[in-house]
Amino acid sequence: MSPSPPAVAPEYTLAATLGFELLEVGPERATGRFAADDRVKQPLGLVHGGAFAAFAESLASVATYEAVASDGLIAVGLSNHTSFLRPILAGTVHADGRRRHRGRATWLWEVDFSDDEGDLCAVSRVTLAVRPAPGG
Amino acid sequence: MSPSPPAVAPEYTLAATLGFELLEVGPERATGRFAADDRVKQPLGLVHGGAFAAFAESLASVATYEAVASDGLIAVGLSNHTSFLRPILAGTVHADGRRRHRGRATWLWEVDFSDDEGDLCAVSRVTLAVRPAPGG
Amino acid sequence: MSPSPPAVAPEYTLAATLGFELLEVGPERATGRFAADDRVKQPLGLVHGGAFAAFAESLASVATYEAVASDGLIAVGLSNHTSFLRPILAGTVHADGRRRHRGRATWLWEVDFSDDEGDLCAVSRVTLAVRPAPGG
Amino acid sequence: MSPSPPAVAPEYTLAATLGFELLEVGPERATGRFAADDRVKQPLGLVHGGAFAAFAESLASVATYEAVASDGLIAVGLSNHTSFLRPILAGTVHADGRRRHRGRATWLWEVDFSDDEGDLCAVSRVTLAVRPAPGG
Numbered sequence: 001m002s003p004s005p006p007a008v009a010p011e012y013t014l015a016a017t018l019g020f021e022l023l024e025v026g027p028e029r030a031t032g033r034f035a036a037d038d039r040v041k042q043p044l045g046l047v048h049g050g051a052f053a054a055f056a057e058s059l060a061s062v063a064t065y066e067a068v069a070s071d072g073l074i075a076v077g078l079s080n081h082t083s084f085l086r087p088i089l090a091g092t093v094h095a096d097g098r099r100r101h102r103g104r105a106t107w108l109w110e111v112d113f114s115d116d117e118g119d120l121c122a123v124s125r126v127t128l129a130v131r132p133a134p135g136g
Numbered sequence: 137m138s139p140s141p142p143a144v145a146p147e148y149t150l151a152a153t154l155g156f157e158l159l160e161v162g163p164e165r166a167t168g169r170f171a172a173d174d175r176v177k178q179p180l181g182l183v184h185g186g187a188f189a190a191f192a193e194s195l196a197s198v199a200t201y202e203a204v205a206s207d208g209l210i211a212v213g214l215s216n217h218t219s220f221l222r223p224i225l226a227g228t229v230h231a232d233g234r235r236r237h238r239g240r241a242t243w244l245w246e247v248d249f250s251d252d253e254g255d256l257c258a259v260s261r262v263t264l265a266v267r268p269a270p271g272g
Numbered sequence: 273m274s275p276s277p278p279a280v281a282p283e284y285t286l287a288a289t290l291g292f293e294l295l296e297v298g299p300e301r302a303t304g305r306f307a308a309d310d311r312v313k314q315p316l317g318l319v320h321g322g323a324f325a326a327f328a329e330s331l332a333s334v335a336t337y338e339a340v341a342s343d344g345l346i347a348v349g350l351s352n353h354t355s356f357l358r359p360i361l362a363g364t365v366h367a368d369g370r371r372r373h374r375g376r377a378t379w380l381w382e383v384d385f386s387d388d389e390g391d392l393c394a395v396s397r398v399t400l401a402v403r404p405a406p407g408g
Numbered sequence: 409m410s411p412s413p414p415a416v417a418p419e420y421t422l423a424a425t426l427g428f429e430l431l432e433v434g435p436e437r438a439t440g441r442f443a444a445d446d447r448v449k450q451p452l453g454l455v456h457g458g459a460f461a462a463f464a465e466s467l468a469s470v471a472t473y474e475a476v477a478s479d480g481l482i483a484v485g486l487s488n489h490t491s492f493l494r495p496i497l498a499g500t501v502h503a504d505g506r507r508r509h510r511g512r513a514t515w516l517w518e519v520d521f522s523d524d525e526g527d528l529c530a531v532s533r534v535t536l537a538v539r540p541a542p543g544g
Contacts (some may be wrong), residue, residue: 007181007225012174014184015151030479038148042197046141047211048150049193061178061185076380076543077185079351079399081217081489083234083516083535085509090142100531103376105401106350106489108531110518123516125533127491129349129377157398191382211285214514215487215535217353219380219399221373236359236395240485241513241537244355260373261397263355263487264514277499279453280463284446286456289425314469317415319424321465321485326458333450333457349457353489361415 007068015058018051022059027067028057030097030109036090049122052113053082056124059097060109064128075128078106082124091116105130154187158195163203166195166233166245172226175240182223185226185258188249189218192260195233196245200264211264214242218260227252274344287330290323294331299339302331302369302381308362318359321394324385325354328396331369336400347400350378354396363388376403423466426459430467431483435475437469438505438517444498454495457530460521461462464532467505468517483536486514490532499524513538 009024011103018040022032032055034040040051057080094114101108106129113122146152154176158168168191170176176187193216200211230250237244242265249258282288290312294304304327306312313322329352336347366386373380378401385394418424426448430440440463442448448459465488472483500524509516514537521530 006179008174008177008179010179013179014154014176014187015178017175018150034499035190038144039153040150042145042151042194043142043146048190049216050186050190051150051218053189053218054184055191056188057185058178076223077220078537079190079217079219080185081215081353081533082189083212083215083509083533085511085516087212099492100528104492105403108493109193113179120508125489125491125519125531131377141283217397218374219397221375221380236392237355239357241539244357245449246395256372259382259397261355261395267513278451278475280449282451285427285451286448287450289447290422310416311425313416313422314423314466315416316420318464321469321488322458322462323422324462325465325488325490326456327519329457329461330450348495349492350489351482351489352457352461353487355463355487356485370409370486379454 014054018054020047020058022062025063025066027063028099030063032095034058034093036088036093045089047093049082052084052122053080053124055081055095056080056082056111056126059095059111060126060128063097064107064130068130070085072133072135073130075107075130078127079128080124080126083121084122086121088115088121150190151152154190154257156191156194158198161199161202162237163199163271166199168195168231169228171228181225183229185218185220188220188258189216189260191231191245192216192218192262195231196262196264199233200243200266204266208269209266210269211243211266214263214265216260216262218258220258222255223258224251286326290326290329292327294334297335297338298333300371301353302335304331304367305364308360308363317361319365320353321356322404324356324394325352325396328354328365328398331367331383332398332400335369336402338378344405345402346405347379347402350381350399350401352396352398354394356394358391358393359388360393416470422462426462428463430470433471433474435471436507438471440467440503441500443500445494450533453497454500457490457492460492460530461488463503463533464488464490464519464534466537467503467519468534471505472515472538478537480541481538482541483515486535487536488532488534490530492530494529495530496523504539
């Protein structure tokens, strides 16, 4: 049986709305980027803290989901803790995620964000629950 | 001397892009809401965890900034920790923020998110640094 | 069948070693306290940040465990996030915990710490997994 | 002028009470360990979550303090977020801390905890404020 279509077409999701781009998505490492456009900024011109948090959440969720879906499991976000170290005003925000834990019931990812100079600008820790898919 | 204009016009920021609405913004309490539209969702149709995190960050930042700006200070986000308790699929996301700490150098807010039934769906802790405005 | 005896006698655990005292332990609220003795301090004479974190972990774990044990479940700590707002140098540290979420698989508690003047000194968020007891 | 003596003699602090041992303490890396004795356990015989949190707090605080003290600065803990991945029941708990950020006002460390088999058992993120020493 084929899976249900997504409830929201990819081009209308938060990730698309904010211009998030996933590059590598694997079970142990996941990377991506987004442009420091107005749509991810707060009024003073800095990338909004929520953009880092949201990107980390997307990256970790997609990577975990793709790793467990074939076992009839889904990934559900439990928590997201993002610390902001250095503002980004322009250019591209680069994200590099590493899976730190693959448990029976929870996965944990850490995502580093850097600017075009390679300076570390934010770090996220994302914890996800892995559960049987509803009706799976 | 009047303050500089914002670097990003309000209608182009992340908060406007995602439909965030602030209601009450005071130094001890701040509330707001956003619609559970496609633009704040992930592909499965749930409100994206990053939308809760981003809203809490906006709410706490604006409330702190407005409280300290007249003293020549600014608010800078240090960290955002959001836990996801119950998914929201439709309706309105309601946010209720309380300032828990007003220190010399840091402020801390806790923001509760609930759905239209009043059930608690997410909680955020936002820590901000309060510093002299550049050139202030 | 009676449960196994604890692996560590109560008087030798971390909680006893640090002088932790639980007062009220219920499924929605849990309170306790500990003295600001040398054994919970760092060298400068302040209560050690880890003492707040450890107390919150104990309080939330015991309260959750007592609430679910009769259903053959146990509580396992997933994460502890403690923010330090104001140092405590003497007297008693008072803890007031509220359960914010009781899910099928996770519980979440928030614990406020105050000093003898009633000033808020630290806040903890403790997330626990609730699972079937091994061999249960 | 020589610094004041510590308010608590080293052998009576929380770190000594729980058997914490620092090995390498540098401005970018800090390591240590503690035995999985009864005094760091909860009643079921697992190392108490608060022991991991407390150790990370000690490690990051001492390493930061030693790096900034010669500039007349002190380190004050702002927050500690520890996630528990795998229980430890016996042997030694090994801690490996990396400084991820050295800002003007805040430092951030991430500490990995592993057991004698080298398996990752907990991760901590510790944020510290760096401030002028009182009367410095």
